[in-house]
Amino acid sequence: MRKIRILVAKVGCDIHERGALTMMTVYRDAGMETIYTGRFQSEEGVVNAAINENVDFISVSDLTGSLVIICKKLMDGLKEQGAENDIHVICGGIITDSDREQLEAMGVLGAFGTGYPAEKTVEFIQDYMKDKLD
Amino acid sequence: MDEEVPMEKSKMQQLMDKILSGDRRAFAQGISVIEDRRKGWQELLNEAYKNMNDHALIIGITGPGGAGKSTLTDKIITEYRKLGKKVGVIAVDPSSPFSGGAVLGDRVRMGTHNTDANVFIRSLGSRGCIGGISEGTKRVLYLFKTFDFDVILVESLGVGQDETEITNFVDVTLVALVPGFGDSIQMAKAGIQEIGNIFIVNKSDHPDAELFTNQLKFSFGDMPVEERPPIINTVASEGKGMNELMGAIAAVVPNEYARREEKARRRIHIEIESEVLEKVMDITRDIIVQKAQIVFDSENKITPYDVAAEMIEGISFQEK
Structure with missing residues (x-):
């Protein structure tokens, strides 16, 4: 049976792990397979992990306000490996309005700020994957 | 997937070729095909078995x-x-x-x-x-x-x-x-x-x-x-x-x-056995649900063992 696979990632020296850990259990309870990279990863490492695990989504969490920088590198990395159409990026954490615009422009599928209901994120993912599960 | 390949090779054979050439992404996708039992997984598994x-x-x-x-x-x-x-x-x-x-x-x-x-x-x-x-x-x-x-x-x-x-x-x-x-x-x-x-x-x-x-x-x-x-x-x-x-x-x-040869023999045995058992379980799953209801409704007049024996009788093995 096809399952949605998600890589929960944390990049750089952000220590705030609660959001990532919470999303992991939320994804699990929604019947998805969640893989966690652990903290302090590089963008290159996250892209490699995503490709090896053949995930549908990278769900990157960051609370230092660096999501634009991180996501840019992730998107570039995925493009370099030719995986940008199969592996999508969503992010959560501290996101300003201008961040959101930039994230959208670079092709990040969803940007969910702090306080956004976790169930809505799950709905978003399930909705997106609806026709892609065979 | 690329389109410009000779017609005689199937999609899974192409994937296998890519994996054999060391393509990490194809390898990762192949794992998903087998794990999720996506379309063509059995073919890929057979290819893998032949090429290991x-x-x-x-x-x-x-x-x-x-x-x-x-x-x-x-x-x-x-x-x-x-x-x-x-x-x-x-x-x-x-x-x-x-x-x-x-x-x-x-x-x-x-x-x-x-x-x-x-x-x-x-x-x-x-x-x-x-x-x-x-x-x-x-x-x-x-x-x-x-x-x-x-x-x-x-x-x-x-x-x-x-x-x-x-x-x-x-x-x-x-x-x-x-x-x-x-x-x-x-x-x-x-x-x-x-x-x-x-x-x-x-x-x-x-x-x-x-x-x-x-x-x-x-x-x-x-x-x-x-x-x-x-x-x-x-x-x-x-x-x-x-x-x-x-x-x-x-x-x-x-x-x-x-001990590799000995283990390989046992593996083959295990694989055939589990494939067959899996199929049997697939076939019988719904029937067992029905039968279980019958046993339950009979208030223990009919036992699970009666039902099982009856079902086993219904299985016939054709020897070739």
Whole structure:
């Protein structure tokens, strides 16, 4: 049976792990397979992990306000490996309005700020994957 | 997928060709095809079976949850990378029986290898299989054997009892234990002693470690001295005892390589058996639900055994 696979990632020296850990259990309870990279990863490492695990989504969490920088590198990395159409990026954490615009422009599928209901994120993912599960 | 290929090759054959050429992404996708049983998975599995090679040393790591299997795996990867070996890892974690989802956290301990192109780590959910080695894992392992790894590590879901099947799929089985997990009675229970080529007492900086190691040693007391498996004390998080462990692995390898044919025979047997049983279960699932209702409604006038006997009579085997 096809399952949605998600890589929960944390990049750089952000220590705030609660959001990532919470999303992991939320994804699990929604019947998805969640893989966690652990903290302090590089963008290159996250892209490699995503490709090896053949995930549908990278769900990157960051609370230092660096999501634009991180996501840019992730998107570039995925493009370099030719995986940008199969592996999508969503992010959560501290996101300003201008961040959101930039994230959208670079092709990040969803940007969910702090306080956004976790169930809505799950709905978003399930909705997106609806026709892609065979 | 690329379109400009000769018509005679099927999609799965093309994927297999890519995997054989060393394409990591195709390999990762192939694993998903087999694991999820996507369209054409049986064809890919057959291709993998035909194309696998015996080059890689396969090491299984099992033991109870929390014993430090992932951390040990991480350190073993590091040791093999020092020797320049290309390493593949299958890390299995439990799936939730309720949601079907899973948190696959083994990678967290192996984060340092994410940027290493010569290490391929794949996390699998157990998807309903408790203990030992799941159908999915076995099948994925065949695919791993087509990729040119020097070493394949299989970190299996450790329950600690009756998981002898894993030994037939790997060359060397490591059993990771920690002090504080049961006493000599647990040791005396059948199951775990038989499968390990090497026993690891991890977290050996724990105060009870010496006592535990001794109990473990005593539990092999009835075996001839030369047949007793080595017991290695490690503190995996600090990398202590890794040299001893690598030495012990190297020492048992020749002996286990000599058993490869025997294991291959048993594997074939197991595979045919489980394929057939799976099919039978698929066919009978709905009927059993109906029959169970009949038994229940009869208020024990009809027994489950009557029903089973009746069903078994209905199965006919055609001999060719």
